[in-house]
Amino acid sequence: MYDLIVLGGGPAGLAAACRAWQEGVRRILLVERDDALGGILNQCIHNGFGLHRFSEELTGPEYAGRYIRMLGQTGVEVRLATMALQILPGQDGAPHEVHTLSPTHGYEVLQTRAIVLAMGCRERTRGAIALPGERPAGIFTAGAAQRYLNIEGYLVGRRVVILGSGDIGLIMARRMTLEGAKVLACVEVMPYSGGLTRNIVQCLQDYDIPLYLSHTVTDIKGHDRLEQVTVSQVDANRRPIPGTEMVFDCDTLLLSVGLIPENELTRQAGIEMDRRTHGAVVSEAMQTSVPGIFACGNVLHVHDLVDYVSAESERAGAAAAAYLQGNPSASLPSLRLDNGAGIAYTVPQRLHPGIGEAQVFFRVNRVTGPAAVVAENDAGETSRFRRLRFAPGEMERITLPANLVATAKEHITLRLEEGSV
Amino acid sequence: MYDVILIGCGVVGAATAYQLARYDLKVAVLEAQNDVANGTTKANSAILHAGYDPEPGTRMAALNVEGNKMAKELCRKLDVPFRPVGSLLLALSEAQKTTLQTLYVRGLANGVPGLALLDREATLAMEPGLNPELTGALYAPTAAIVNPWEYALAMAETAVVNGVELHRRCPVTGIRPLPEGGFALQTPRGEWQTRFVVNAAGVNADKVHTLLEPVPWKITPNRGSYFLLDKAEGSRVGHVIFQCPGPNGKGVLVAPTVHGNLLVGPDAQPVEDRRDLGTPASALDFVRTQARRSVPGIDFSQNIRNFAGIRANSDQEDFIIQPSPAYPAFLDLAGIKSPGLTAAPAIGKRAVELLAEAGLVCRPKAQFIAERHVVRMDRLSPAEKNVQIARDPRYGRVICRCETVTEGEIVAALHSPIPALSINGVKRRCNAGMGRCQGGFCGPRVQEIIARELGIDQTAVPMDQDGSWVLAGETKTGREVTGDV
Structure with missing residues (x-):
């Protein structure tokens, strides 16, 4: 019997496990399906990690290394090459079950008082966006190409078009260029990029790679290996405009068209989900609708910065410790954080009124100039958070004042207000 | 000298090899690609049809019903995923009820067991997610779903285990009749001599036959595009849901798969290029729109893959299952359109009968390994x-x-x-x-x-066929391998 099982040994799981140990939890098991800890950070060999968390610029493996060393100083038990197949929540305070499969321990049913879900996310594929055309080799998700390049040491192609301007795609535009490939274009269906501004500058502009906004891939040619893609401009409804076709002769198409939290275990366990984040609904303590089951990192919502993943996951680890040490909250609190105009989602989605100030992550659903996010509760209290610019590609973090939280009755609504700044 | 050489190892070639493997014969299968079941067999609706569609009296009707009857036992012995889910053919207007009636009568004539005409309420009770405007359905309990490529693979593997030779990457480029009878087949891997040839070359069957002599029929390849949805949508329907057939085939269907996904498609598009497996935006739009007429709630955002298959249609109404009049030892199994997957095991049996009629002596083997097992x-x-x-x-x-x-x-x-x-x-x-x-x-x-x-x-290591290279080269050795696969 464990006190805590952490599912996933990437940045979220590492931070949650370390923090729970620091808070005094002792029987902790961390389950990782890969052969090494660190998760996707292991293939992110570029720098830019850790500016918030460690106040210095690290590569992905360096950032992971810091947490792996921290974990090494704890007594957390780690099981690698172990796949969690199923979670069965315990009823009425009974322990939860985690079913796992591994070469060393076979099929096992583990019992635990608490669980932190930290399974991360996966990339959206060609199928998810129903990309038309033929299906030759040479079409990769950006992350798969990154793994081939940075872990296995193989280049996947030499003339490249990138669809989607998510951060991994942008990073790969630079990476493939540095390895001698020619990146012909980065194509984005939306009128704005989905990636961080710093990546647009450092990975595309610095290498003269054109970014085609409001464009998409409308045809793919090649029986065996990719030979050609057609790119068309799209209208306001994202419909291709006939006559705007551009043809690129290329052998590789990388897809950077979004990430999806990997929540099959979560759904199977009957945990309440948020259809906007594709993750669980959680309280400010990162607790899901099942008492004793917490979620953090990209399995909860997709982050831009690993630093925020760590911060959020440390909160989950601390909350799991508090839960185990006798402060269990029965279920999700009733105070809701609602999305008003311009807000795509918030995490957490629920708050306990008595918690004092509350840190909230959110994303907007359009690009703005100077604007404010207004938080208003149903007692008429408001708070305003100004920025020079909002964009869906940049996750925002605000702290709601204690008074706004304490006086709310049923809900607090976040909304985007333009032009009033 | 081989007794029989089969050209092509799709489901029809595999089923024929499986039947021939029972006899004391020297048999080889020559497959052009690097894998079996890599043409029409891998990209279709994965359905074993009950058999009410074909005209009574055709080869197609008899082989469909017989193939359907053989499937369950065959899948059990060969460890192939198979689920007898049954099918519902929907009438979406009063007029279409006449079609149901016609097909019901046709099904009875073909010997399809268990057919029933259902009214609207009974249909919706069986399948609540259907379009409530439907007017009735034809229920066929013997329709089933199967893993089509494993069906073919299992038969081919069993043939190989029982001594049939399989040669992949071995396209036939020439066929010459031998003066003493039999044929010499040219391939990049040398010449093969055989007494009998079975042409099971699928979409290329006409081209293969033409290597020997001109043929009076031709393959008219026709492409169908599909959506394969996530398991989250896999229980959207419990039966295979058909719409009334039109001139272009059986129409867009919605079906569970043996893997637990939902399959939606196909359209029907004549194509020139027999290797063009593209799924154009127009085809995908058509399939989406048509499928929602049967099952309005399908969530296409759960799509995980589109694919297309080329139907090996021919300009003949029926399957072309006959020896060449000029060369009785050359047997065509061609134009195997839908319900080809269903009919395949029966086609294999029929092929052996036809070869025997043409003089092939079939003595049963003392030992035939009839079972296959896979760890899943x-x-x-x-x-x-x-x-x-x-x-x-x-x-x-x-x-x-x-x-x-x-x-x-x-x-x-x-x-x-x-x-x-x-x-x-x-x-x-x-x-x-x-x-x-x-x-x-x-x-x-x-x-x-x-x-x-x-x-x-x-x-x-290619993604699929030779030429579908995945890696351009190693980053640290400077070695270039692009296109060498």
Whole structure:
């Protein structure tokens, strides 16, 4: 019997496990399906990690290394090459079950008082966006190409078009260029990029790679290996405009068209989900609708910065410790954080009124100039958070004042207000 | 000198090889590609039709019903996923009820068991997610779903286990009749001499026959595009849902798959290029719109893959199952359009009868290995899983996380009677990469295992057919391998 099982040994799981140990939890098991800890950070060999968390610029493996060393100083038990197949929540305070499969321990049913879900996310594929055309080799998700390049040491192609301007795609535009490939274009269906501004500058502009906004891939040619893609401009409804076709002769198409939290275990366990984040609904303590089951990192919502993943996951680890040490909250609190105009989602989605100030992550659903996010509760209290610019590609973090939280009755609504700044 | 050479190892070639393997004969199958079941067999509706569609008295009608009857036992013996889910053919207007009536009568004439005409209420009670405006349905309990490529693979493997030779990457480029009878087949791997030839070359059957003599029929390839949706949509319907057939085929269907996904499609598009498996936006739009007429609630945002298959249609109404009049030892199994997958095992039997009529002496083998077994971890109980892992720990290492496929299963596919030679070959044998991430995570790992097990360089492992290279080269050696696969 464990006190805590952490599912996933990437940045979220590492931070949650370390923090729970620091808070005094002792029987902790961390389950990782890969052969090494660190998760996707292991293939992110570029720098830019850790500016918030460690106040210095690290590569992905360096950032992971810091947490792996921290974990090494704890007594957390780690099981690698172990796949969690199923979670069965315990009823009425009974322990939860985690079913796992591994070469060393076979099929096992583990019992635990608490669980932190930290399974991360996966990339959206060609199928998810129903990309038309033929299906030759040479079409990769950006992350798969990154793994081939940075872990296995193989280049996947030499003339490249990138669809989607998510951060991994942008990073790969630079990476493939540095390895001698020619990146012909980065194509984005939306009128704005989905990636961080710093990546647009450092990975595309610095290498003269054109970014085609409001464009998409409308045809793919090649029986065996990719030979050609057609790119068309799209209208306001994202419909291709006939006559705007551009043809690129290329052998590789990388897809950077979004990430999806990997929540099959979560759904199977009957945990309440948020259809906007594709993750669980959680309280400010990162607790899901099942008492004793917490979620953090990209399995909860997709982050831009690993630093925020760590911060959020440390909160989950601390909350799991508090839960185990006798402060269990029965279920999700009733105070809701609602999305008003311009807000795509918030995490957490629920708050306990008595918690004092509350840190909230959110994303907007359009690009703005100077604007404010207004938080208003149903007692008429408001708070305003100004920025020079909002964009869906940049996750925002605000702290709601204690008074706004304490006086709310049923809900607090976040909304985007333009032009009033 | 071979007794029989089969050209093509799709489901029809495989079924014929499986039947021939029972007899004391020297048989070879020549397959142009690097894998079996890699044409029409791998990309179709994965349905075993009940048999009410074909005109009574045709070969198609008889072989459909017979093939359907053979399937259950065959799948049990060969360990092929099979589910007898039944089908509902919907009438979406009063006029279409006449079509149901016609097909019901036709089905009775063809000997289809268990057919029933249902009214609106009975239909919706069986399948609540259907369009409530439907007016009735024809229920066919013997319709089933199957894993089509494994169906073919299992028959081909069993043939190989029983002594039939399979030669892949062996396209036939010339056929010459021999003066003493029989034929000489030219291939890039030399000349093959045989007394009998079976032409099961699918979409290329007319081209193959033309190597010997002009043919009075031709293949009219017709492409169908599909959506394969995530398992989250897999229980959207419990039966195969058909719409009334039109001049372009059986129409867009919605069906569960044996893997637990939802299959939606196809359209029907004549194509010139028999290798153009593209799914144009217009085809996908058509399928989406049509499918919603049967099952309005389908969530297409759960799509994980589109694919297309080329129907081996011909300009003949019926299947072309006949010896050449000029060369009775040359047997065509051609124009095997829908319901070809269903009919295949019966076509295989019929082929042996026709060869025997043409003079092939078929003496049963003393020992015929009739059973095949595949380890699939997701079907084992926890205790059985542990027995398997104790025997070989690789069965505890999950490589494909979406479909929970282990290294042990992948290694087994690479050392099976017909080893996989490509990433998609592994996918077809054990499901790795079939799931929602489409190989995003496991693709590189599968490729590494293939290279290791087959003793080849990782850069030489293709995605599918030869030429579908995945890696352009190593980054640190400066070695270029682009296009060498």
